[in-house]
Every structure is written in C-alpha cells, then in structure tokens.
Amino acid sequence: MTSMVSGLRSRAVGLVSRRFTLSMLPDRILWPLHREALDPIPRMAEFREQRPVSRMPLPFGMRAWLVTGYEPVRQVLGSVDGYSNDFGKFAGRVGIKVAQDPGGLGFADPPVHTRLRKVLTPEFTMRRLARLQPRIDAIVAGRLDAMASAGGTADLWHDFALPIPALTICELLGVPYADRDHFQKLSTARFDLAEGGGAALGAIGDALSYIGGLVDEQRRSPGDGLLGSLIRTHGDEIDDRELAGLADGVLTGGLETSASMLALGALVLMTNPRMADQMRAGEGVDQIVEELLRYLTVVQVAFPRVAIKDVRVGDADIRAGDVVMCSLSGANRDDLIGPDPDAIDPSRAPNRSHMAFGYGLHRCIGAELARMELRTAYPALVRRFPELAPAVPPAELRFRRASIVFGLESLPVTLG
Template identity: 60%
Template sequence: MGLIRTVGKTVAARLASTALARFVLRKAGTRALSLLPESALVPLRRDGLEPVAELDRISAGAPVTKLPIPFGVNVWLVTGYAENKQVLADTASFSNDYTHLGEIIGGQEHSPGGLGFADPPDHTRLRKLLTPEFTMRRLARLGPRIDAIVADCLDRMAASSDPVDLVEAFALPIPSLTICELLGVPYSDRDEFQRLAVARFDLFSGAGASIGAISESLVYLEGVVKAQRADPGDGLLGMIIREHGDDVDDKELAGLADGILTGGFETTASMLALGALILLRDPAASALVRDDDAATGPFVEELLRYLTVVQVAFPRFARRDLEVGGARIGAGDVVVCSLSAADRDNALVGGSPEFDPTRRPTQHLAFGHGAHRCIGAELARMELRAAYPALVRRFPNLRLATPESALRFRKTSIVYGVEEIPVTIG
C-alpha cells in the first residue's frame, strides 16, 4: 500500500487533472489503448522481422524520448542499451507494481501476481521459491523429456499431409508440453494454456482482452494448486508445496504458475516460429545448425538478440524524480524499455544489427536484465537448442508453402510473433 500512497497517487492526480483523462478512465476504460496515436505504438510495430524504421530513427535521436501519449500521462521510451540496463536494474527508483497500470487503463486494481508484477521485498521472497527449480542441475532432468517432445512433434509433422503449419505443429506444442512437464499440470489442458497466453499479449484486441485472459488463467491455476496441495506431485508446484507448505498461499502460487506459463510458453513459441522462418530463408544458417553441433549455441544467442520477441519490458513507474539518458523523469511517470531497440544499439552490436549466425554471443537483453530477468532463460535455451537442429536434420527439404510476404505477423503485441507458417516437408 505504500506505493499506492506515493507513486500511485501521483499518477492518479495527473490523470484526474484533465477532462480527457477522466473521460478515458470512466468511459473508455480498458479500450484506452485503441485511442493511442500511431506514433505511440512504434515500439510494438515491426516490418516483417525488423523493427519499423521509425524506431531506428527515434533510437538515433536520443536514448530516452517522451512518447506522444494523451490523457495527461507522461510516458518515456528507453531505446539505448545502457539506459535500458539502468532502468531494468534499478528497483529502488522504479516500481513494477501492476496496480499502477490498472489505474491508468481504467481502475483495474487486481494484480495477476507472479514475479513480473511484484516489487521487493515480495519479489525477492517469491523468486527465492522458484530459483532452486531453475538451476542448470535441476533443469537437466528435463533434457531427455524435451528431446522426446521435439521428436514426437516431428513425427506428427512427418505423418501429416502438406502443407504443415509450423506454428501449430512445432512452435506451440514444444513449450506448452515442456511447461506442463515442469509444473506438473495435465497435458490435456495445453490448448487452453495456449489460448489464454496468446490472448493476453495481443494488445490489438484491447487491454480488456488481456486482463480477461489473465483472470481466466488464474481461476484455472488456483484449482490446480488446490489439487496439488492435497496431493503434491513431482513438478514445480508440488516441490514448492512440499518444501514451503503454508509459507506460500494458493493465490501466490497460482500467480507464480501463471507467470511461468505466460513467460515460458508464448515467448518460446514465438522464438521457435520466427527462428524456423530464418532457417527457411537462410540455407547457409540452416546448414550451419544441421552440420555443426558447436554452432547451435551461438546461433540461438544471435537469434535471441536479433528477434527479441519480447519487444518491450513491462512498464516501470518512477518512484522519484531522476535523470536517465539526459531525460528528466518525474515521480509517477511511466517508463517503457524497448528491448528490441536496445538489442540493436551500436553499443552492443558495433553498428551491425543484421542477423549474423556466426556472431560471438552478446550480453543481449532478450530475457531482460536485473532482478526481473526471466527466471526461465536457461529452460528456453534448452528448448531452442534441441528444436532447431532436430527440425533441419529431420526435414532437410523443408520450405515455405506460401510466399513470405503472405505471412501474417502480429500487428501490435508485446510478444512479437507470426500467426502461421505453412511449409512442405518433402
């Protein structure tokens, strides 16, 4: 509640100071995002796999710029690599508390919970519950299962008639089944997980759709947690219940599970789909991954940097007045970190942001940075390293069944992706 009395009140006061803001909050509600000018949506737009040229132009001008947002809210876009790291690492100056976003988009005060929407000390306590399960030693037990999941997907593709949709047959089931394995939830629910995860990230349908998807997911997962509480299984949920008991309640645990499903499913699915598209368009890269096991790791790291499918980090809310990249940010201002812009910064790539499968691995921000860096980063890497070589070795003649120009990419989404990739496998 401390932040609600400080930062939250500052934001609310600014909103209430204009008639337009009151109209947006009381009448438009969660449809407020649809009223934003096109220039404000630049961080969520792309031209195929590349960020739109306007984002490059903004980045070249200054590392921190003010977005043209109406409604009396100050929103800053951070595009510089160093400045992104500064904001993402500074939990003392910036809050992730979901309540602030709820106030801005129309009085939504219920937080979905989980790591992404929590500040220290709650974030610190919750992350400690998960950290043991995400060490390389603990994740190693999932390696054989991931290989089996990939192989099963490829078997199903081989048994299908052309064309095969790589998104549906390859990109979606691999992370879905892996996360189900990790958490210990029924595989039969994977279609529902996919629907809810995709819905929350597609802002083109409005923020209300995302919030509704979060609520549905939490209702289901609270039921899963209750079942695990009665009979703990071998997955992550059962492990936390056995080791921590009543120290973590059902709502908190459901929020953690929801965060893992969201962060571990949709992001990896998008990476698998878009990475496969690069392999289809670049025979040299495909041959490299197919023929050289040692090339897979650097290839995956460069894909993570180049694609940066999580285009922006969850908005931060300034707790105090401060300066970032020469910009004076006020207490209560909203700060949006463009991870895709940061991963193209000269400071990281030396003036060459194009995809280069032979590039030495960089300290990219595809998984974020600081206290909120994706806890499942190593699990995602395991899935990508297993899936890409298996795909090109099993189907050496894989090719697009439609012109790339006909593919449908997401228009306005925090997590960038493609709707379908029809291919022939013969």
C-alpha cells in the same frame, strides 16, 4: 477454494482489460511495437541515435518515456530503487481499472518480489531443469512425427512451435497427463482475441480456475512438478494465491514467447541455408540460438516501470510518477551490441550481452528453460526436414502488427 477461484477470475478481467486498452491505442503510441518483417521500423534507429530517452504522447496528460538505447535501457532495468513494477501503481497511472493485480514476479516489487524469486529461482537452475531434457526431446520428436505423418505441408506455428513450450510447461508444472490437451487449448486461447473479448476472457478465467484447482490438489498431495516441489519446500511460506500467480506467470511468460521464438527462428533458418547447415551439423548451436534471440527479440518492450523518485536517464529528467517503457528490440539493435547489429551473424563476438530476456531485477527467470527448448527443437527440425521451406511468398506471411510479444499468426511450410 471458491473464493480463491473467484479471485483468480477477477484477475482474468484485469488481464483482458489491459489487452483491450493496448489494442485501442493509436499508432503514434504503438509504433515501437511495429516491425518491417523481422526488423524494428527505421524510426526505432532514429530515436535510438537522436533521442534515446524521449517523451511518449500518452493521453490524459500522463508523462511517459520511451527508452531505446542500450545503455539507458540497462540503467533503467538495472535500477533497484528508482522504479516500481507494482501493477497497481502502473494501472493507476494509465487509467486501467482492475479488481485485483495479476500477481507473480513480473508485477511485484521488493520485498515481495525478493521473497518470491528466492523461492522460485532454485527450480530454474540448469541442474534442476536437466530432469526435463528427456521430456523435451520426446515432445519435439512427437511433434516432428505428427507433422511427417500428416502429409507434405504443415503450419509450423500450430503444429510445432506452440505445442512444444505448452507441453513442456505442463511437464514443469506437473499437469496430469490426461489433462494436457485441455491445458494446451486453454493456454493458446487466452492470447487469441479473434473470437472476441468474451471468448478470450472465458479462456483466461478457465485457465486460472484450473490452476487454482491444481494448487488445491497439490496442497493435499504434492507431486513431482514445480508446484509440488514448491509446496514441499516452502509450503508454509507461500499461500495459494501466490502459488497460482507464480504458476500463471510461468504459463504466460513461457508459452507465447518461446512459441514465437521457435516459429520466427525456424523462418530465419529456412531463409538462411548456411546457418541451417550449421545447425544441422550441430556446429555452434548455442551461438546461433543466442544470435537468434538477440536479432528477433520477441518480447519487444519490458513491462513498464513507474518512477518512484526523480531520476536522470541520459539527458532526460524523469519525475516521480512518470511511466518508463524500455524497448528491448531497440536496445538489441544498438551498435554497442557489436558490429552491424541489424544483420544476423552467429559468429559475432558481441561487445555487450543481449537483452532478449530483459536485465536486472526482473530478468526472465525461465531463460534457461527457453534456451533448452530452442537448442533441442531447431537442430531436430532441420535434420528431420532438410528441405523445409515457407509455403507462401514472404509478402503473404502474417505478422502481428502491434504486439508486445512479436510473432506470426501462422507459418505455412512445405516439408519436402
């Protein structure tokens, strides 16, 4: 157990190092992560129309490509043998030093990825996830009650958007009820660099250590959550480190992304009374959620791939060893999606499926869980607070400037 926790802490170092490396890159590299309010900057449309597969100016002579068009993004993400997601290969190409790769599905190639996804997929079917619906209902209702009792104003990010996926993930993983507040704080703090790298590193290390301890406990006495189910069904096929990596992937992949969607989607509803009325009446909820997912695309880029052979994408010749980054926000604003893709229109009949959850081998395995949270939370919010409105002018909203997961720093609202 001690060696496992030590290994998990070394992973935390790598995770923080990766974030610091990203934050230090210049704007000429980070521009695909910039937005004007909720929209990708105009430069994204220019690249998609004129250079949908274009060279990116990475330092040290590294060859990298940005893919922005719907079809070339689909081609790259849909490839099963042209690219590697192995974190070690990517880290080596961009000069990141880590003691150990982060593990989990997102950083694995077949056959490891195939084996782990086969183990995890049955836990994320709609039939299996249905057991969580009563708890999601209760979590949402509890947050609405807490906001109502606190007065006429709230921070929708901290009081509503963040706790719902955090507590849902606790329920999914089987985190003991007494530990849930602690787990939520750890989950939140790992993404916050406001207090400096040491605080974020400590939070990540604490969270990973906690997950390691949880795996150890579940090995001895499997519970009803995800870890217990995996141990009962596949206990001899998957080791503790892989289990911890999968659990950490559920945490990192399902917390900040869903929280950002909840906050940004609520902002759209507050500024679109007709759509809010439809949601309040329960009309076309699924369509509205899908259009919000496409329009907002909170995960702006797919995890970078490394080409493992020479490939041609569009008019570009990509060499083995080149780094390829696919813009999901760019692809989801392509005309191939449907008419006027820069407008939000829940009634649109899309020409192609959106890529908010990615595509292909590494499409988000928790997509249905995220949809459950959104379909529950949005209608409940606008019904409980029909006069909900931003408490500050649009210009004072603080959006993340260059983050792979786009979102708000806070969302002050008046409840009415």
